[in-house]
Amino acid sequence: xxxxxxxxxxxxxxxxxxxxxxxxxxxxxxxxxxxxxxxxxxxxxxxxxxxxxxxxxxxxxxxxxxxxxxxxxxxxxxxxxxxxxxxxxxxxxxxxxxxxxxxxxxxxxxxxx
Amino acid sequence: xxxxxxxxxxxxxxxxxxxxxxxxxxxxxxxxxxxxxxxxxxxxxxxxxxxxxxxxxxxxxxxxxxxxxxxxxxxxxxxxxxxxxxxxxxxxxxxxxxxxxxxxxxxxxxxxxxxxxxxxxxxxxxxxxxxxxxxxxxxxxxxxxxxxxxxxxxxxxxxxxxxxxxxxxxxxxxxxxxxxxxxxxxxxxxxxxxxxxxxxxxxxxxxxxxxxxxxxxxxxxxxxxxxxxxxxxxxxxxxxxxxxxxxxxxxxxxxxxxxxxxxxxxxxxxxxxx
Numbered sequence: 001x002x003x004x005x006x007x008x009x010x011x012x013x014x015x016x017x018x019x020x021x022x023x024x025x026x027x028x029x030x031x032x033x034x035x036x037x038x039x040x041x042x043x044x045x046x047x048x049x050x051x052x053x054x055x056x057x058x059x060x061x062x063x064x065x066x067x068x069x070x071x072x073x074x075x076x077x078x079x080x081x082x083x084x085x086x087x088x089x090x091x092x093x094x095x096x097x098x099x100x101x102x103x104x105x106x107x108x109x110x111x112x113x
Numbered sequence: 114x115x116x117x118x119x120x121x122x123x124x125x126x127x128x129x130x131x132x133x134x135x136x137x138x139x140x141x142x143x144x145x146x147x148x149x150x151x152x153x154x155x156x157x158x159x160x161x162x163x164x165x166x167x168x169x170x171x172x173x174x175x176x177x178x179x180x181x182x183x184x185x186x187x188x189x190x191x192x193x194x195x196x197x198x199x200x201x202x203x204x205x206x207x208x209x210x211x212x213x214x215x216x217x218x219x220x221x222x223x224x225x226x227x228x229x230x231x232x233x234x235x236x237x238x239x240x241x242x243x244x245x246x247x248x249x250x251x252x253x254x255x256x257x258x259x260x261x262x263x264x265x266x267x268x269x270x271x272x273x274x275x276x277x278x279x280x281x282x283x284x285x286x287x288x289x290x291x292x293x294x295x296x297x298x299x300x301x302x303x304x305x306x307x308x309x310x311x312x313x314x315x316x317x318x319x320x321x322x323x324x325x326x327x328x329x330x331x332x333x334x335x336x337x338x339x340x341x342x343x344x345x346x347x348x349x350x351x352x353x354x355x356x357x358x359x360x361x362x363x364x365x366x367x368x369x370x371x372x373x374x375x376x377x378x379x380x381x382x383x384x385x386x387x
Binding site for chain 2 (some may be wrong): 026044045046048049052067070071072074
């Protein structure tokens with residue numbers, strides 16, 4: 001799946017990966033690749049602007065640490081980030097259910113209930 | 114440890130593309146950590162050092178695209194040096210020269226020559242100062258990531274109205290100088306909040322015209338020079354404008370030289386992720 005197809009969903013994916021605990025950029029991207037079984041094919045460098053944007057929005061915090069002689073920036077989800085993740089998860093689930101219903105052709109849509 | 118050549122060269126190019134943004138060093142440090150870790154990962158899987166670095170770089174993406182994505186602001190603009198910002202740098206230098214010249218020509222006109230050609234010369238200098246100032250301010254705004262957002266429209270719009278008034282109703286200087294000050298304030302604040310520039314001399318662009326007004330009020334109270342037929346003191350206005358033009362020029366010059374000095378990053382289309 002190309003990066004363009006992920007446009008608009010990367011915030012949710014990054015927040016979800018960081019929900020398990022603090023990670024640095026490489027670990028976030030590695031986890032994204034791992035969980036998606038390498039389905040997401042996007043330039044890794046373009047994930048960093050997403051991390052920076054989420055930090056500016058107060059959904060992440062970051063701190064610099066030294067690991068093996070290298071400076072490393074680690075990101076952590078904030079309470080606002082957890083709330084945003086919950087909202088985005090719910091929104092995505094609703095969207096995915098609706099799309100599934102339409103393309104499977106088996107269920108009425110929109111759902112009358 | 115892998116050979117540093119490929120990754121180091123990439124990081125140098127990334128840093129160049131990011132320009133002199135204040136947090137560029139942090140972005141490069143973050144990219145360095147990523148690239149070395151990725152290269153080490155590939156090496157552990159049995160790839161030789163050079164190939165490992167090449168794979169890490171391929172996955173990370175083109176440095177221009179990455180720099181561009183890192184430079185995209187909340188308004189969708191890109192805080193990077195472009196041909197326009199470089200041109201604006203030249204415009205700022207020209208404007209910095211023209212502003213004090215307008216006062217000089219005005220004084221010479223009053224003292225020695227009030228012929229039509231002399232007034233046309235004055236109008237020409239004023240016209241060049243106004244146009245180049247608008248381009249300079251718009252360029253600094255673009256360098257800070259401004260695009261066609263409301264902040265840009267208001268800031269550049271104020272500068273354009275001020276420039277138009279400067280040419281058409283020069284005498285109404287008490288109004289247009291404050292519009293220019295408001296425009297400069299908006300753009301300097303944007304440049305600082307986007308971390309592209311934090312030079313103290315930028316505040317001269319903002320303070321120049323309020324200080325000009327203050328200088329005028331003081332000179333007027335002191336009854337500087339002769340009274341004209343309207344009961345005003347033209348020398349007081351000239352003194353105020355002289356203060357404003359010199360300070361504004363002192364603010365424009367470093368901005369212009371900085372915009373001119375930045376290497377342009379050529380890229381066709383931004384490719385932001387997310």
